[in-house]
Amino acid sequence: MKLKNKYSSGSGSGSSSSSISSNRSNSSDRSGKPKRNPRKQGKHIDAKEEKKKSSNKNKMSLEVDYKKKRANNFKNKDTPDEYNVFDRKKDERKKKQNEQYEHAKIEKNEKREKREKREKREKREKREKREKREKRFRGDSESSKMIEYAKKKIAKVTMDDIGKAGGVYIPPFKLERLQQEVTDKTSSLYQRQEWLKLKKKINNIVNKVNIDNISEICYELFNCNLIRGKGLVSRAIINGQLSSPTFTNVFTCLLCIINSKFPNIGLLTIQRVILLFRRGFKRCDKVLCLNSLKFIAHMINQRILHEIVGLQMCSLLLQNITNDSVQVCTYFIAEIGQLCMNVCRRGLDIIFDRLKDILQEKKKKKKTQYDIEKLWMYRKDHFANFPTVIEGLDLVDENEKIVHEINLLDETFTEQEEINIFKEVSPEQYEQENREWAKIRDELLHGSKSLSGGSSGGSSGVELDDNSVNMWECKVTFIYFI
Known part of the structure; x- marks a missing residue:
């Protein structure tokens, strides 16, 4: 038998289902939530409105409090309040914006002014060019x-x-x-004219010298009257060396050739260079000291100047020790080091001992210490990077070189500037000097046919009478030190 559900179709079942559905519809709506009582629902709405009103009142009170606090903060800006900080940041932001705006405005005005000035300048230049062109055509410029x-x-x-x-x-x-x-050769005008020609010729010859043409330059120079223009020759060589120190060895070789024939020109040049060094040493002019010392070092290498002068120079530089004096001394020793190792090694060792003491004290700059250490490295290599005389400039035989022995601190040195200026002489003396120079020139040009071979036939020096030239003998004192 089949069992029937009590909720199946039938009278009993239908009545029961309808009663259940009616109960559901009464108790809840479609959403499934239970319905509230209308009386109770009105009370709930009134409570919400009261809450909104109370919240609005609270907001209004907060705004009033904020305005009061803000007013107080404006009065007392020193109080660290959160509202005051916020306002300050806002003000700073506005200030920055205003500054940027003003800066951009200023830049814009400057660019406009520059553009206007440029346009005015271009217009003015065009107008001036046009006026010049018109004046040139008119001929009244x-x-x-x-x-x-x-x-x-x-x-x-x-x-x-x-x-x-x-x-x-x-x-x-x-x-x-x-x-x-000018036809009168005994007049002062003729003498001045010849002096100007001699001056220009000597300057042009000395400025053309280099390693390749030094022998030809010597021939051209010996055609000039070097007795009358000895001051001009000395000044031209010194000016050339100071203007281009890289060619110091070339100018020194030229001076060595001249010194072998005219020792007075060599002595005059030495005195002038030493006076230049003294001047730079007193003024603390490092560039002048370096250039003059480089010239002195090459004169020592070419055996124009005695090596004892180089040792005197080193002792003078190391007397009052400074960073610059030690650096200059190291550069000078590097130039003459190879010659001193072969000729006066003992004096060089004494100077190196002094430099060693300076290095051990460690009171000078690191660059100065580095220069001293580098000089020791040069010494170990026997100054291979600084040869005494390069091959192309060893043109004078050792037997014909005239070495000048002088005192570095001699106070009798003079530059003899008066011999650089024209000085009128009597016509008889002028003709006599010309005749004597003609004889000397013939001896020089016939006696030195090949300078590049290293030796020149003829005497090592030119002998003149006492009436013509009286400064051929070099009488100087020789002072040892250390």
């Missing part, structure tokens, strides 16, 4: 006036004004014509 003035000035120039034309350029054809007008 300032340049034409200057040309007329120069023509008048040149027309008034006479032979007395040669060499001092007042800054007016004299054309070569005009100068040559004026020089041809």
Whole structure:
């Protein structure tokens, strides 16, 4: 038998199902939530509105409190309040924005001003060019006036004004014509004219010297009157060495050749270079000291100057020790080190002992200590990087070299600047000097046919009478030290 469900179709079942559904509909809505009583629901809505009103009142009270606090903070800005900090940050942000805006505005104005100035300058330049072009076509420009003035000035120039034309350029054809007008060879004008020619010729010859053409330069130089222009030769060599220290060995070789024939020129150059070093040493001019010491070192290497002068120089530099004096001393020893190791090793050892003491004290800069250590390395290599004389500049035989022995601190040294200036002499003396120089020139040019071979036939020095030149003998004192 089949069992029937009590909720199946039937009278009893239908009534029961309808009663259940009605109960459900009464007790809940479609959402499944139970329905509230309308009386109770109204009370719930009133409670919500009261809560909203109370929250609004609280907000209004908070805003009022915030405004009060903000007003107080404006009065007392020193109080570390959170609202005050917030306002300060806001003000700072505004200030930065204003500053950036002002800065951008200033830059914009500056660019506009620069553009306007550039445009004005371009307009002015165009206008000036146009005016110059128009004036040149019209012929009434300032340049034409200057040309007329120069023509008048040149027309008034006479032979007395040669060499001092007042800054007016004299054309070569005009100068040559004026020089041809002088026919009297005994006059002072002729002597001045020859002096200017000699000065220009010596300067041009010395400025052309290099390793390849030094023998040809010597021939050209011996054609000039070196007795009259000994001061000019010395000054030209010194100026050339100071202007280009890299060619010091070339200028020293030229001086060595001249010194073998004219020892007075070599002695004059030595005195002038030593006076230059003294001047730079007193003024603490490091560049002048280095250049003059380099010239002295190469003169020692070429056997123009005695090596004892180099040791005196080192002792002078190490007397009052400074960083610069020690550096200059190391550069100087590097130049003459190879010669001193072969000639006066004992004096060089004493100087190196002094440098060793300075290095052990460690009171100087690291660069100075490094220079001393580098000098010791050069000594171990026997100064291979600093040869005494390179092969192309060893042109004078050792037997013909004249070595000058002087005292570094001799107070009788003079530059003899008066021999660099023209000085008028009597016509008889002028002709006598020319005849004597002609004899000396013939001996030099016939006696030294090959300078590049290392030896030159002829005497090592030129002998003159006491009336013509009286400074051929080098009488100097020789002071030992250390």
